[in-house]
Amino acid sequence: MCFGHFWSSGAAVAVMAFLEGAVYAAGFICLLFIIRLYYIVKTGSSYKPGAKGPVAVLVVAGSGGHTTEILRLMESLSAGYTPRHYVIADTDRMSEEKICSFESSKQNSDSESQFSICRIPRSREVLQSWSSSVLSTLHALRFSLPLVFRLRPDVVLCNGPGTCVPLCVAALLLGILGMKKVLIVYVESICRVQTLSLTGKILYPISDYFFVQWSSLRDKYPKSIFLGRIV
Amino acid sequence: MKTVFVTVGTTSFDELIESITSPETVQALTARGYERLVLQVGRGSLVPAADSSPHVTLEAYRFKDSIAEDIEQADLVISHAGAGSCLESLGAGKSLLVVVNDKLMNNHQLEMARQLHMDSHLLYCTCSTLTETLRTMDLSVLQPFLPGQPKNFAHFLDKALGVQ
Numbered sequence: 001m002c003f004g005h006f007w008s009s010g011a012a013v014a015v016m017a018f019l020e021g022a023v024y025a026a027g028f029i030c031l032l033f034i035i036r037l038y039y040i041v042k043t044g045s046s047y048k049p050g051a052k053g054p055v056a057v058l059v060v061a062g063s064g065g066h067t068t069e070i071l072r073l074m075e076s077l078s079a080g081y082t083p084r085h086y087v088i089a090d091t092d093r094m095s096e097e098k099i100c101s102f103e104s105s106k107q108n109s110d111s112e113s114q115f116s117i118c119r120i121p122r123s124r125e126v127l128q129s130w131s132s133s134v135l136s137t138l139h140a141l142r143f144s145l146p147l148v149f150r151l152r153p154d155v156v157l158c159n160g161p162g163t164c165v166p167l168c169v170a171a172l173l174l175g176i177l178g179m180k181k182v183l184i185v186y187v188e189s190i191c192r193v194q195t196l197s198l199t200g201k202i203l204y205p206i207s208d209y210f211f212v213q214w215s216s217l218r219d220k221y222p223k224s225i226f227l228g229r230i231v
Numbered sequence: 232m233k234t235v236f237v238t239v240g241t242t243s244f245d246e247l248i249e250s251i252t253s254p255e256t257v258q259a260l261t262a263r264g265y266e267r268l269v270l271q272v273g274r275g276s277l278v279p280a281a282d283s284s285p286h287v288t289l290e291a292y293r294f295k296d297s298i299a300e301d302i303e304q305a306d307l308v309i310s311h312a313g314a315g316s317c318l319e320s321l322g323a324g325k326s327l328l329v330v331v332n333d334k335l336m337n338n339h340q341l342e343m344a345r346q347l348h349m350d351s352h353l354l355y356c357t358c359s360t361l362t363e364t365l366r367t368m369d370l371s372v373l374q375p376f377l378p379g380q381p382k383n384f385a386h387f388l389d390k391a392l393g394v395q
Contacts, residue, residue: 048393
């Protein structure tokens, strides 16, 4: 019994030491993570993937108006942005049609048009509550990570549906881990005049290029880029 | 035939459909020379019958794949404050009267309609002031709405990313 007691207190000491070590290690990793995150976000604007050749784009199409806006932007981009991977929420049927008809009209103008459509779970339905949004966003992240790690785009282009958050987080992680710098280009929807959308607020600190379409927003968010209405 | 197209988008806005088909409003419309009324009523519970307003030609439907044609044929578009409907109508160069659903509070979509109103691109009222607005409105004060310039975005991005 005495021996048993001795053994258990010895084990307790060992467990404590292990836990202490684990906490230090976790703290150290967190610190590295934050330093990397800071570095990745700070150096984004000097990174020029276009100098090396075609720029692979991951385009986050949302639903309805978001898809219309993002396709207006895609329309203006040259053939230098190839291939184009569109991500849509799995509950969205309209967007797929719009994207296909847009891409087939583009195909006439540049011969080597390449695109794909990928589906992930929707991270937030309109009017969904905050707490369940967090859960479903985590769920969407499980699908976004492998997708972004597989496609390794140069740029993620998005304009506001909740689906962009997990995808941008995955893109950021690729950079933090030193696997590939992925630029995050965010264009706030033209609907937002005075306040950013929830997605915009989340992505403002981590995006490399953050566009707004009304001067009132530029005045409130100094990092944002304002070129007038662009959709 | 001078046509008014009313659209409520993907939602429902029974109050607007009710107001626009009320005898006083129809009278205000005919006084201005509008003879045809096309209503897109969405999920609303009210789908007025073709013969419900004797003084105008009336058509009503819930949804169409594209309302572009109805907008194109209209001389005046009366719309809910939805950004999509506003942009589509203004983009087609139509006179636009936005009717705000004041029962929907904190609807961020109102932001844009309000701003476009401040910039004189559209007229703005509520259901309770609709008839009065139709009687007194002056469409000539509206400023043309120039389309957005995605090319500016493309040029910026090309330069920023070093795309040739």
